[in-house]
Amino acid sequence: MAELCGIVGIGQTRHQAARKDVSMAGLIREAAERALADAELTWKDIDAVVIGKAPDMFEGVMMPELFLHDAIGGAYKPMLRVHTAGSVGGSTGIVAASLVQAGIHDRVLTVAFEKQSESNAMWALSISLPFSVAVVAGAGGFFAPLVRGYMRRSGAPEDTGIRVALKDRKNALKNPNAHLQIPDIDFDKIASSPMLWDPIRYLETCPSSDGACAMVMAKQALAEKAPRKPAWVHASEMRSEPTMFSGRDAVIPRATLDNAKNLYKKAGIRNPRKEIDCAEIYVPFSWFEPMWMEGMLIAEKNEGWKMTYEGATAMDGDFPVNMSGGVLSSNPIGASGLLRFAEAAMQVRGQAGEHQVDGARKALGHAYGGGSQYFSTWIVGSDKP
Amino acid sequence: MSEPVEILKTPVKLDYTYSAGQSASRFLRAMAEGKLIGQRCPVDGRVYFPTRGSCPQHGALMRPEPVELSDRGTVVTFSINRVPSENIKLDLPYAPVQVLLDGADTILMHVLGECPIDQVHMGMRVQAVWKPKSEWTTSIGNIKYFKPSGEPDAPFDSYKEHI
Amino acid sequence: MREVAVVAFAQSKSLRRELDRNEVEILIPVIGELREKSGLATGEIDFICSGSSDYLAGQSFAFVSGLDAVGAWPPVSESHVEMDGAWALYEAWVKIQMGYADVAMVYGFGKPSMGDLPETLALQLDPYVLTPLWPDAISIAALQARLCIEKGVTSERQMAEVAARDRKNALGNPYAQVKGEFEIAKLLAEPYLASPLRKHDCSPISDGASAILIASEKRAKQLAKRPAWIRGFTHICEPQDLGVRDLTRSRSTEIAAERAGVRKGKVDVAEIYGPFTHQEILIEKALGLGASTKVNPSGGALAGNPMMAAGLTRIGEAARRIWDGSADRAVAHATSGPCLQQNLVCVLEGN
Numbered sequence: 032m033a034e035l036c037g038i039v040g041i042g043q044t045r046h047q048a049a050r051k052d053v054s055m056a057g058l059i060r061e062a063a064e065r066a067l068a069d070a071e072l073t074w075k076d077i078d079a080v081v082i083g084k085a086p087d088m089f090e091g092v093m094m095p096e097l098f099l100h101d102a103i104g105g106a107y108k109p110m111l112r113v114h115t116a117g118s119v120g121g122s123t124g125i126v127a128a129s130l131v132q133a134g135i136h137d138r139v140l141t142v143a144f145e146k147q148s149e150s151n152a153m154w155a156l157s158i159s160l161p162f163s164v165a166v167v168a169g170a171g172g173f174f175a176p177l178v179r180g181y182m183r184r185s186g187a188p189e190d191t192g193i194r195v196a197l198k199d200r201k202n203a204l205k206n207p208n209a210h211l212q213i214p215d216i217d218f219d220k221i222a223s224s225p226m227l228w229d230p231i232r233y234l235e236t237c238p239s240s241d242g243a244c245a246m247v248m249a250k251q252a253l254a255e256k257a258p259r260k261p262a263w264v265h266a267s268e269m270r271s272e273p274t275m276f277s278g279r280d281a282v283i284p285r286a287t288l289d290n291a292k293n294l295y296k297k298a299g300i301r302n303p304r305k306e307i308d309c310a311e312i313y314v315p316f317s318w319f320e321p322m323w324m325e326g327m328l329i330a331e332k333n334e335g336w337k338m339t340y341e342g343a344t345a346m347d348g349d350f351p352v353n354m355s356g357g358v359l360s361s362n363p364i365g366a367s368g369l370l371r372f373a374e375a376a377m378q379v380r381g382q383a384g385e386h387q388v389d390g391a392r393k394a395l396g397h398a399y400g401g402g403s404q405y406f407s408t409w410i411v412g413s414d415k416p
Numbered sequence: 417m418s419e420p421v422e423i424l425k426t427p428v429k430l431d432y433t434y435s436a437g438q439s440a441s442r443f444l445r446a447m448a449e450g451k452l453i454g455q456r457c458p459v460d461g462r463v464y465f466p467t468r469g470s471c472p473q474h475g476a477l478m479r480p481e482p483v484e485l486s487d488r489g490t491v492v493t494f495s496i497n498r499v500p501s502e503n504i505k506l507d508l509p510y511a512p513v514q515v516l517l518d519g520a521d522t523i524l525m526h527v528l529g530e531c532p533i534d535q536v537h538m539g540m541r542v543q544a545v546w547k548p549k550s551e552w553t554t555s556i557g558n559i560k561y562f563k564p565s566g567e568p569d570a571p572f573d574s575y576k577e578h579i
Numbered sequence: 580m581r582e583v584a585v586v587a588f589a590q591s592k593s594l595r596r597e598l599d600r601n602e603v604e605i606l607i608p609v610i611g612e613l614r615e616k617s618g619l620a621t622g623e624i625d626f627i628c629s630g631s632s633d634y635l636a637g638q639s640f641a642f643v644s645g646l647d648a649v650g651a652w653p654p655v656s657e658s659h660v661e662m663d664g665a666w667a668l669y670e671a672w673v674k675i676q677m678g679y680a681d682v683a684m685v686y687g688f689g690k691p692s693m694g695d696l697p698e699t700l701a702l703q704l705d706p707y708v709l710t711p712l713w714p715d716a717i718s719i720a721a722l723q724a725r726l727c728i729e730k731g732v733t734s735e736r737q738m739a740e741v742a743a744r745d746r747k748n749a750l751g752n753p754y755a756q757v758k759g760e761f762e763i764a765k766l767l768a769e770p771y772l773a774s775p776l777r778k779h780d781c782s783p784i785s786d787g788a789s790a791i792l793i794a795s796e797k798r799a800k801q802l803a804k805r806p807a808w809i810r811g812f813t814h815i816c817e818p819q820d821l822g823v824r825d826l827t828r829s830r831s832t833e834i835a836a837e838r839a840g841v842r843k844g845k846v847d848v849a850e851i852y853g854p855f856t857h858q859e860i861l862i863e864k865a866l867g868l869g870a871s872t873k874v875n876p877s878g879g880a881l882a883g884n885p886m887m888a889a890g891l892t893r894i895g896e897a898a899r900r901i902w903d904g905s906a907d908r909a910v911a912h913a914t915s916g917p918c919l920q921q922n923l924v925c926v927l928e929g930n
Contacts, residue, residue, distance in 0.1 A: 086633050088634070090706075092706045093632065094634075097703055097915070097920060098705045098706070098819045098820075100818075101818035106816075107816070107818075107831060107834060111666060112660055112662055114642070115658055125658075126670060129673050132677040133674075133676035134677075135673060172495060172499070175495030175497075177493075179493050179494070226498055227498055227499050228495045231495075268656070269658060270657075271656075272653075272654040274643060276471065276472045276652065277457075277460075277463075277473070278578070285654055430699055432637035432693045433694075434601075435597065435600065435601060435693070436601065437601030437604045468644070470607055472651075475621065475650025475651075
């Protein structure tokens, strides 16, 4: 029933702490133009635009897509704005693909972005109402207790997080678009960096970035004629659960487990660790790599940390994770999810340059948001599903 | 030819008047009297504190009957915050703690006091320290912080569900 | 295209101020009513989508608490748009079209009374050159009304007639906020709020929520006696800048109406989301409605405008007329952004 959807163009900006040289419109246009160039298309070829970004308070503009969309060829076209907290980039990609898969549009441009240098993201995340005590300083403050919970139940060695950070930061050196590139990064540098929210250290934390990511998606007939090999969408899935309720497992939530089960079922994958060649996973704080390895059913319960320890998630391991340097290296919040999806697509198109996994033919893109409650994922492949 | 304008500072100020809603109002009024009032979910009977009026798991309005809770509880998990933030007026470093009050089935987020940072641990028994009565308002902030109660640690089983 | 129909609809009363209830407390009975009407539990719904705005709620991730009203357990497939619920319905409809879902629930909610809505909406404008002037939403709409009057597209009298018509229709709507019989002469004697707009030309500030259930053919026939089939569903967005588009006509609505096939048949009922009287007139023209179309039997937005739900409610109200047999073919419209920037058109049929 569903049309096949191919990703025929991918573009992203060089992610940075503050892009003072462009306005919001300039930022998204940069990513969109790169995606169009990659697809060898023009604005005229796009039928609809899907924009994704995180809370509007990050830029201080209400529904900014309204004043921005015509900068990316959206004038007099259908335009949708997705907002599912941190997972928004992923959900945006899924909504865009669904427009093609439903046979409604031939070609859709999707852009996700954040220009958080224009407002104060920490403030926007900590607006408190009189019902709760303001103690949580930023997302890290919210997630640190969960990390502690994972450490307790899995018995993972204390330096697991440092190893993840080291790997991702080394990978970032091979990604020209990554925000944080620390050429002399090593274990000790990370271990001795200031502790922010015990047990999360400064260098185990994502930066705050300005950035945008864009993709052009097309229906089968057009994707087959595209100048470069498309990445085919095999399956996608979204799952949400309440932020808080009695007895909730907030460390490895059921929503991620359900998401993974359904995703693999739709993609015809029985053994994800073997059948998926690499993954781009939303890891804003280093410890989330082992946690999401379990959450995405790649590793057994309480064994996610072993994958990190054994080097399985390194570029030369059997299940490379975050070849781009991941969210730890670049975090324009609204775009981060779409970046994961895009980087996965780049891998199966052989487009990832220096951070390419040789022979990658099937990749997983993953995003999560909120209080670890929204999960959006997709599987893309070099071959049609 | 002067330099092009690169940055434009435009302050945004908007005022919002929040309605706590019926359930949260009851909770806040009780706070003003030094009482910790939770509510039960009509589906599984679990006691939520604090509550905004509905059970997030079942999408049902909480049962209106108040459930009075003790101001003593167990630290389920915690973190140590060393990052300054505009909204938070505490000295660094401080330890946000998630406390399971005796009688409640959900955790309350608060902060640890009268305890060296390196001694906070999961399972620690704590006791609320209130502001002077004259300073009480309709706010959870009537509790200044939670301090160690001196009791032996709670067994892991008593709170492991909440980690 | 799969056949998809609107099968259930519920809404809260539009109130100037919901002092007693927070968003979740408003939503729970609305979603509860939808569940009751359809007999479906959360687990039987394949996809959920909502529409709301952070700036309206005064905090980030406002929609997260909306999910509490749903009882998302076991975990649900769910998404959210920072737009009116009408666009959330569109996303859900697409999910059914691609075969991902057969039954979807959509809701929209907002409590604009918490802030100063006309002022808050100034934040929707270009942040570099327009927002710093803080032009409120009523003044911006007034600019458009002035242009329309000077071009002869409408008149203050015609605008007053629309206000009177809608509010008279609202007498039959228990959920409407502003209703009654108003004399045109008396309305025109009122002072301007922002010339040429008077108070009656503006929709009220309303807190509220609404929810809709849609289903694919087989399920729709099980869930409703006379499903309201969605036979056309399109939306188009114009560039925002007030100087680059013709404000005296709604080109995006014309395009959407054409693509949705509005004129393929007779339109018995049209529910139009016109936050201001002149805008309702512009949309009526853009949709190409005839004299035989009954416009806004519910009273429309001029009778109650719960932001982020009002557009969804237009679709629900149109569907109701299909269900009760008073219409065979209905059109619902939703709008977003300053001066009718973005418009959505939904065509419903009973056969």
